[in-house]
Amino acid sequence: MDTSTSAYRFLELVALSGEFPADNLHRMGIGENYGEKLVTKLKEEKLLKTHYKDKLRGYRLTSRGKKMLLAQNPSRFSFYLTGSSDTNQPRSDYARRLRLHQASRTYCLLLNSGITLFRDVKPAIFSGIPPDEQAPFPTPVFYHSREIKELGTETTKINNSRCIGVLFADRCIYVIFHTGDSVLKWEYKTEIRVKAFLSYHASQGILKSWYRHDTPIHALLIGKSMDIGIRLMTSTGGLRHSLFTLDTSFEYFHFVPDSRAGEIILTVLCRPGFSKQFSALLLSDLEAPDEKLGFEHDAVKNGNPVLLAYDFDMLRISRFITSLKLHQCSGHLICFDFQKEALLFYCGDTVTISTIDLTKFERRFFP
Template identity: 50%
Template sequence: MLRPNTQKYQLLELIGISGEFPADQLNRLFSSPSYAEKVITELKADKLIRTHYKDRLRGYRLTKRAREMLLHQNPLRFQYYLTGSTETNHIRSEVSRRLRLHQKAQVYLTLSHVRIPFYYDEKPQIFSTEREMIDLQALPCFYSSREVKELGEVTIKIKSSRSLGILLAPQCVYAVYNTGSNILKWEHKTEIKLNAFLQHSLQGFPYCGQPEIRAMMFGDNMETALRLLSSTGGYRRSLFMVDDSFEHFHFIPSNTHGEILLELLLHPKMTARLDQLLLSDQKSLRVNIPMEHDAIASDGTPTLLAYDFDMQRLRRFNKGLDVYGMSGNLICFDFQIPVLEKYMSSNVRFSSIDLAKFRKEFLHEL
């Protein structure tokens, strides 16, 4: 029987709560391709996992023996995922359904690297019929869309939402999406309803008053972010485009860069200190500049802090520069610049934050 504190066991857990783990994400879990291959070979030899390859989509699923082992070792955690007619226990073969399982696994993997609780037994069940109390000090926590829908009939209007779940942060609530490498299908009215539902259902619980609702979109890489920013919704407006579903919509790549960005978004004191440092040589924003900006440079041009990759603010800033014929300054991480150079107007100057230096000087505090 595997010990719970091993990487082998962690992979089994991730497969268990996802239904199917994408083969192309093994590099984010193991230190080298050779070690990943060794682990997979041993788990197959022990008859704990099997490969499922169909429609050019490769993933790993648990065997009956593995499901029984997980249920025996931690029934409180895995009964929710590995019993009954749940999508993680009875997996459909359609590509769209399997892709959604892969996208869930991708998000869970990122959350695990940032040490955010997401297993069923790790957090208070605030969406059950008997809501458990939760303290702001216990945040952040992630709740899957299935957990949210445990509230019953009140969730019928958001049944078709593309959200994978919600991330409760100390300062706000994030609706979480994953577009993978393609542009996510999108129904504007449904996501508006999700926003309203979260504002209502989480009012005063655990937040004081009505919480701020934001959204974050995970994607395979930064090139995906460019496709999202440039999207007009497709021929029938059935694909994602930056609309008014959420006032703030952050993009996070599913890699080590994205993990650092996620850490930053979840720690408002850290972002406040970083903002103060980045704008220390600039003037306060001016009311006579009728567009999105955070400060004014010494030459009078508006500056936007874009390191949090808020697609809404980026779009508004870019549009404002075009409408008013102005030049601007953009401050972002170095890995974000190549994409933003392609998206932003030609009259934008870039200042970069060295990611390695930021990690050394800021993240050591966590």
């Protein structure tokens, strides 16, 4: 099969996912009409099949589809299409299938953001083989949680983490979570151990050739829409305190929607040099921060503290609003236009908001 076709790229993601959500073809740039024809064709060729149960519809590879991909690129697909893993032998229970769907949606978002996923084009740093310390690390690059667990017993303590995997960017590491259309389950102690695990390897373990001991480790949550971001920010953990809350397991909790807008934010987050320059540009017409205010802010406008919120760090936004209410003063937020409605709902009349036009931003910086 021609590897440049939509059909091959689709089968490729089905292989990595185990089961690809049927409603996610548009995230690959495949229109509804063409998508139906493509799926029908692949089924006729006995490369693909549909699995539907518990109102969850997805696409899985057939045995013939697996054999075709393995024959074409074993170094890319053998990890996913051999053995008894969930990607090679997907189960039928709802929770495990939903996990596969969330991983698949994450892959689409990452690929559309220019992030490396495939095993044959990234170093096998968790395989137990000492990495080539002289070779460049192709950031940004993503490793699924199962790839990380190739390290063996060292990862036992983080087995219960809800993270999909880890994104290694330039001078920063992101632990990725997919929360879908609800508030995800959360175990504070486990996520603390994930951060400690990555901190250790960045300072003296397998990542020390590419990262410093003080490399920031951020949490990044992907959700269906900006409304989910607000549900996360206002969550108190549920009756049994088993759901997500903004705690201290990470110093940063970014939220991005599963959309083109989210891809742009993720691209910016993976480029700290660009983020720094862009932030400086946004703040260039404002006054310097006022130390007398006694809380975190980026600038002052007409006597009011200003916070850059375009990276949607939920923890930082929450602290800012709490401080404004405590000091009984007003503030100002700078964000992208698609984030404004959610922020107004969360902040109320505590702040005024100015927005960055996402379309113009993309056209200027990511043509």
